[in-house]
Amino acid sequence: MKRIFVNPERCTACKTCELACAIEHSQAKSIFASPSEKPHSMNRVFVEAADGRKIPIFCRHCDDAPCVAACISGALFRDPKTDAVLCDSSRCIGCWTCVMVCPYGVVGRQLELGKAVKCDLCPERASPACVASCPTKALVYEEVEGFSKNKRREFASAVAGG
Amino acid sequence: MFEDRSISPDSIEMLGVAQKLGAELTWDRYAAQLPQCGFGETGLCCRHCLQGPCRIDPFGNGPQVGVCGATADTVVARGLDRAIAAGTAAHSGHAKHLAHTMKKLAEGKAPDYAIKNPAKLRLVAERQGVKLDGKSDTQVAAELAEAALKEFAERHAPVEWAMKTLTAGRLKKFGEMGLLPYGIDSAISEVMHRTTHGVDADPVNLLLGGIKCAIADYDGMALATDLADILFGVPQPVVAAANLGALKKNAVNIAVHGHNPVLSDMVATLAPQLDADAKQAGASEGINIVGICCTGNEVMMRHGIPMATSSVSQELAILTGALDAMVVDYQCIMPSLTKVAEGFHTRVITTMSMAKMPGATHVNFEEEHAAEGARTIIRLAIEAFKKRDAAKVHIPALRNTAIAGVSAETVVGILAKVDSADPLKPLLDNIVNGNITGVCLFAGCNNVKIPQDRNFITMIKELARRDVLILATGCASGAFARHGILTPQATEQYAGPGLKAVLTALGNAAGLGAPLPLVLHTGSCVDNTRAVAIAVAIANKLGVDLDKLPVVASAPEAAMEKAISIGTWAVALGLPTHVGVVPPVTGSPLVTQVLTQTAKDLFGGYFIVELDPTKAAEKLFAALNERRKGLGLAEKAL
Numbered sequence: 001m002k003r004i005f006v007n008p009e010r011c012t013a014c015k016t017c018e019l020a021c022a023i024e025h026s027q028a029k030s031i032f033a034s035p036s037e038k039p040h041s042m043n044r045v046f047v048e049a050a051d052g053r054k055i056p057i058f059c060r061h062c063d064d065a066p067c068v069a070a071c072i073s074g075a076l077f078r079d080p081k082t083d084a085v086l087c088d089s090s091r092c093i094g095c096w097t098c099v100m101v102c103p104y105g106v107v108g109r110q111l112e113l114g115k116a117v118k119c120d121l122c123p124e125r126a127s128p129a130c131v132a133s134c135p136t137k138a139l140v141y142e143e144v145e146g147f148s149k150n151k152r153r154e155f156a157s158a159v160a161g162g
Numbered sequence: 163m164f165e166d167r168s169i170s171p172d173s174i175e176m177l178g179v180a181q182k183l184g185a186e187l188t189w190d191r192y193a194a195q196l197p198q199c200g201f202g203e204t205g206l207c208c209r210h211c212l213q214g215p216c217r218i219d220p221f222g223n224g225p226q227v228g229v230c231g232a233t234a235d236t237v238v239a240r241g242l243d244r245a246i247a248a249g250t251a252a253h254s255g256h257a258k259h260l261a262h263t264m265k266k267l268a269e270g271k272a273p274d275y276a277i278k279n280p281a282k283l284r285l286v287a288e289r290q291g292v293k294l295d296g297k298s299d300t301q302v303a304a305e306l307a308e309a310a311l312k313e314f315a316e317r318h319a320p321v322e323w324a325m326k327t328l329t330a331g332r333l334k335k336f337g338e339m340g341l342l343p344y345g346i347d348s349a350i351s352e353v354m355h356r357t358t359h360g361v362d363a364d365p366v367n368l369l370l371g372g373i374k375c376a377i378a379d380y381d382g383m384a385l386a387t388d389l390a391d392i393l394f395g396v397p398q399p400v401v402a403a404a405n406l407g408a409l410k411k412n413a414v415n416i417a418v419h420g421h422n423p424v425l426s427d428m429v430a431t432l433a434p435q436l437d438a439d440a441k442q443a444g445a446s447e448g449i450n451i452v453g454i455c456c457t458g459n460e461v462m463m464r465h466g467i468p469m470a471t472s473s474v475s476q477e478l479a480i481l482t483g484a485l486d487a488m489v490v491d492y493q494c495i496m497p498s499l500t501k502v503a504e505g506f507h508t509r510v511i512t513t514m515s516m517a518k519m520p521g522a523t524h525v526n527f528e529e530e531h532a533a534e535g536a537r538t539i540i541r542l543a544i545e546a547f548k549k550r551d552a553a554k555v556h557i558p559a560l561r562n563t564a565i566a567g568v569s570a571e572t573v574v575g576i577l578a579k580v581d582s583a584d585p586l587k588p589l590l591d592n593i594v595n596g597n598i599t600g601v602c603l604f605a606g607c608n609n610v611k612i613p614q615d616r617n618f619i620t621m622i623k624e625l626a627r628r629d630v631l632i633l634a635t636g637c638a639s640g641a642f643a644r645h646g647i648l649t650p651q652a653t654e655q656y657a658g659p660g661l662k663a664v665l666t667a668l669g670n671a672a673g674l675g676a677p678l679p680l681v682l683h684t685g686s687c688v689d690n691t692r693a694v695a696i697a698v699a700i701a702n703k704l705g706v707d708l709d710k711l712p713v714v715a716s717a718p719e720a721a722m723e724k725a726i727s728i729g730t731w732a733v734a735l736g737l738p739t740h741v742g743v744v745p746p747v748t749g750s751p752l753v754t755q756v757l758t759q760t761a762k763d764l765f766g767g768y769f770i771v772e773l774d775p776t777k778a779a780e781k782l783f784a785a786l787n788e789r790r791k792g793l794g795l796a797e798k799a800l
Contacts, residue, residue, distance in 0.1 A: 014199055014201075015201070015217065015224075016197060016199055016200060018219075018223075018224070019200035019201070019220075019221075020197065020200070022221045022223070023200070031200045031203050031204060031220075031748075032203075032204070032744050032748045034221075035204070035220035035221055035222075035748070035749070036751065040221055040222055040223075041221055042221065042223055043221065043223060108223075132197075133197045135195075135197070135199075
């Protein structure tokens with residue numbers, strides 16, 4: 001199960017991930033043509049700032065996802081193959097309950113369509129567009145276990161060295 | 163291999179060498195930059211004050227105004243204006259350098275220079291209002307240099323070179339629209355002022371300000387070409403070589419790279435004097451000067467010096483292992499050169515006090531001691547030659563022939579051989595009868611985003627078979643030189659029947675015994691005004707303005723801010739102007755629309771942004787046909 005992980009200390013808040021996300025979820029998939037499309041394409045990843053730090057915020061595709069639990073129309077569901085939390089637009093009625101319950105605030109509203117939009121981990125790509133576009137490699141896409149293992153090793157070497 | 167980097171066979175060969183050596187080149191650095199920032203790509207990043215940087219979200223989800231309230235339209239227009247100002251500063255800096263050189267010469271302070279073309283000196287001086295009667299060439303040069311230097315600062319009247327070289331119709335239009343600059347530096351300064359925080363926020367007004375600055379750019383370029391011709395000679399047709407195969411294994415190879423002939427012409431002129439020193443150092447073929455970029459054009463068209471390579475591939479010259487010195491002045495010189503040279507014996511020699519480079523040898527070149535400066539540089543190259551490692555030498559065999567030096571004077575001279583009383587008549591007759599569809603000026607750079615020369619070569623074939631007469635300047639002419647397009651053989655191979663007939667007749671009239679080359683090499687990038695001079699003469703003869711002529715321009719691989727300022731004045735002069743890369747303006751639909759559509763209503767000229775070279779050629783052909791129709795001429799079919 002691969003997920004997007006963030007190394008916030010590497011983020012420069014250039015917002016390239018936001019643009020790449022909106023481009024990937026457009027028809028033309030081009031920085032020059034996509035911005036003029038209707039309905040307009042929306043990014044599903046965000047860079048926020050708090051206390052002078054730059055923090056990229058992404059859908060965590062939570063195991064016990066509040067958005068899936070709260071969705072009254074059955075639009076939000078878990079993909080059995082990838083474990084990703086996805087939105088079936090044809091079933092979305094635009095009640096925005098998902099927007100209300102998401103602890104990260106990463107479910108957006110496409111108001112021209114009246115549909116919820118969220119990260120789908122770019123199913124057509126080997127690596128999500130945001131990760132592939134990140135110039136500082138603040139974003140990584142890898143197996144959860146691998147990420148945890150690396151974290152443990154980093155911590156261990158810090159303890160050993162310190 | 164490397165077809166995504168270049169279609170020039172010598173460049174491709176050297177890219178293979180680079181890969182073996184593990185050398186990092188501009189294409190690698192470009193790959194490392196990817197993806198590039200979308201805000202920058204669309205012109206939606208503003209860094210004009212310390213409250214930024216601000217970014218406007220082109221998708222409309224995030225902020226739509228900067229901290230100050232500037233909209234996408236304002237941010238994009240301000241950014242474009244500053245690029246125009248930078249391009250203008252570069253061209254006019256080059257022009258000012260020539261004016262100072264001429265002034266020093268006239269004052270007896272630069273004895274190594276001469277007035278190579280007194281006839282042009284008197285012609286230009288008279289046109290610019292300098293009284294000639296009874297004055298020596300030196301006196302005239304002093305007054306002309308003074309007049310040139312007065313173009314720069316704040317004036318009481320519009321800049322004189324533009325006023326004396328453009329059509330009355332254009333000048334009237336510019337005057338009515340308030341677009342005539344009162345000084346080149348003044349126009350640049352005004353752009354910097356109006357684009358700083360809290361000044362001009364009206365996107366259309368900003369764009370008009372940019373156009374005013376671009377007209378100042380035209381002025382500086384026209385001035386630069388005139389003064390260069392007076393000091394170094396009006397280019398005459400010359401047969402030269404091109405490609406990296408112009409480097410010689412048994413010679414001290416010196417590349418002159420950059421833009422201004424003030425340095426490079428002196429190096430080229432003095433090199434033969436030190437041939438014996440080179441031979442003594444073991445170089446049996448003496449000294450071999452080659453050119454790179456627009457300096458290459460300057461010395462090719464005046465001295466027949468080979469054009470080794472162009473801007474984007476400049477680093478490859480060092481990788482041949484046979485380049486003993488790379489002598490540079492300013493503009494388009496990659497700071498990476500010294501790093502690339504680390505693995506070789508090549509001396510990178512900077513010469514201008516305002517353009518130095520870490521790791522380079524600096525020889526401060528002063529016009530007062532020009533010959534001694536040039537000799538010092540050549541001696542450094544000879545010293546470096548002694549350290550050349552023969553095992554590292556790899557010179558591609560490719561060496562094309564290129565006919566260069568087709569100045570406006572040359573074109574008129576050739577036409578005069580057909581009709582001495584009315585030189586322009588044969589050209590006009592052939593446009594009217596449809597042998598020639600129209601004229602296209604190719605200009606601009608190579609751009610790392612486009613496989614080197616791909617757009618140039620694709621478009622030239624498409625336009626030539628449609629009987630379009632092609633002029634080229636700058637790295638466009640470099641590209642054509644390196645692909646054998648500046649030859650009669652290319653005319654035989656690629657020209658449509660009408661164009662071939664005309665170029666053959668003119669070639670025979672000129673005594674070549676062969677057609678003129680498929681592309682007329684009109685000069686360096688600062689020489690685009692040579693093409694304007696021809697267009698103005700045609701317009702005046704026909705009694706129409708420039709925006710009615712079947713004349714178009716293209717910078718299919720544009721890269722530099724200078725290309726943006728040239729493109730802008732080309733549009734203002736009334737030319738449909740193609741650009742083969744997307745300029746950073748698409749973040750503002752309004753600015754994009756003004757540049758590509760509204761400009762047509764205002765000036766007749768407009769930008770055509772088309773990345774596909776085949777489609778671009780079709781669009782330029784359609785634009786030429788639209789002009790033909792406007793003049794009541796039959797449209798050309800293909």
